[in-house]
Amino acid sequence: MKLLQALFFPPEQPGGVSSMIPYLQERFNPPHWEMDLFSIPKRIRSKGTEEIKFHTFDWTEFGDSPVVQKYIQTYRDYLWWTKLRIQRPYDLIHAHHPIAGLAMKQTFPETPVIQTIHSSYERELLLNGAIQEGGPEQRFLTSIYRELEHQTDEMLTVSRSFLEYLSPYVDRPGEIQVIPNGYDEKRFKPVPHDNEVAQLVTVCRLVPAKGLDILLKACAELKRKGHSYVLHIIGDGPIRPDLEKMAQELGIYEETIFYGYTLHPEEFMPFFDIFVLPSRAEAFGSVFAEAALCCLTLVGTEVGGIAEQIEHGAGGLLVPPEDPAALAAALESVILDPSYRYALARAGWEKAKREYSINRAVHELKKTYLKYYP
Template sequence: MRIIHILNHTRRLNGNVHAAIDLACAQVKLGHDVLVVSGGGDFDRLLAGNKVAVERIDQERKPLTVLKALPAFRRLVKTWKPDIVHAHMMTSAVLAFPVCRLSGIPLITTVHNAFEKSAVLMGLGNRVVAVSEAVGQSMRERGIAARKLHVVLNGTIGSARFDGRSRTPAQMHRPNILFVGGLHPRKGLPDLLEAFRLTRQAGIITHLYIAGGGPFETEYRRLAEETGHVDAITFIGAIDEPFSYMMGADIFVLPSHADPAPLVLSEAREAGCAVIGADVDGIPQLLGYGEAGMLTPPRDPQALASLLIELLSDPRLLEVWKSRSQLNLGNLTIERVARETFDVYKSAMPFRARPTAAPA
């Protein structure tokens, strides 16, 4: 099958970019011909190294830029002759829709961030992929026809982005707690800082590591100082590869207020952390609805502190939850994502043109 993925850019800024890059590389491994069309970015070299073709078309969200991109994308589609076009961002979907309609090529869209108001534009696709059951439900409530919607849960294990990465644990104080995410309110870091304060106040000796950058870093550093335990809090900063910290972590915490299907959870589970996640959006599904990780109410530092105290007070229980993170881990592979996505593609194609099976 010949597949075009279209997205605004390939920079290391968004989880949806990571998911699209992972999928494109996995599809090549399964024998498909794949082209990524974007404004370019950090991952172009990785794509080329994994035999994914790359073309640049500026898709900045400006009317004039999109108007210029339309004929360029139309020419590319006529030349490359894809079986499927797959859009991963709202601007890309709007750009691809008329071209696919005129060309008679099925358009697939993936909703990565259902909390964005403009996510409803992803309904332009002949098929709409939701990255978790929660995202699928959200899109149905917003008027996307159920017949269009398919849930393909995010997964990262086996991603080409991780080829050759070190599995040596980072040097960290033990026992410890790790947060990886953007430093902005949606990720709920202030809740974790307060829960950490309560945990230390209960007499539990532990250290908190915070990996990530963002516009609220200065404010969150101030909140860390206000806990009275800033000497036990380390801001690692923004890093491209946090896996070594996950390998060295005891407890991974994601206290998000909204999170459609965070890729970081499959990485934390692969690393063997005990995992605590907020009971919101796609997080429960990624944690096996509580089987592979502990769930806590969002925006509730006291409840989160209670779980931290429970785990850190009982080394045997901590080991149990580290082991449970490995339950059904195969469901979080990028190969499973690629094969399920192939089934979505097939369902969107005219019956006479459908391939009989995914390549081996």
């Protein structure tokens, strides 16, 4: 079976889809399986000129929006690159971005296309303050889900909670299969260590949706109570200057280290103690599974896929979003009680190995792929 994994970002992009897809190839071995990866280089801009039409809605109703215009031009560029670069036929295409799925089906209408929805672009834009609730951008982007349902042969998503989010925007939500991402245990594994001071780490893009302002306020409360810790923030993004200023104003800049963008955080993540990320929304939250496989104690918000990964009080701790006091209390409990912290980490590690291994994901994907191969 000749498979194409159609990504949007290049495979080396950190986190999310790239935590799994590039590592599938070694598990889909010839002669029964052949797998290629495809994505659009970042340098491809404004190359496509093809007229865009959807079957389920008229996108031009939203065409005055710069966000919509950019999305449509990106779709044109992906179409242009696809037609330029893909010459060989495939038995099946698995797309991991809406633009990839639509472009592949338009280019290869006779080839089965499976579409995984990994996250919600419109929800990210809303949380980051880039678009307005109920505005043309949100209506356009949520209309894409029904178009994908109409165009592709099967839709998948990565968590039950995100399936619930998608359900109002499609006609047949009961046909959407949930297959969480899988992670290679050779890349994410525990390293024995003993830190005298608790080491907190978070790994994410520095945008409002990740709730790092809440984390800094919680850490300020920890310091006010006299608790020792170091907070490591790995990642970059548009609000980094604001977060650095906030850390200074809260008096915790000395306890906080901003690393910026790091290509392979899994290489040193196992040496920390507690992974914390108070996201305002997550379709799945890949970094929690990665941290669990490194045997870190997990502290997150009870939203989206995070709440499916963490069993509160058994495999980590969950707190309400937008609640610095609750987050500080959760962090305090695992900073002050190392035995409790290690027990939570161990239970989270065992669950991640059982439910989020790449072998489990491969097994589920192979069953899905074989439905389309005679």
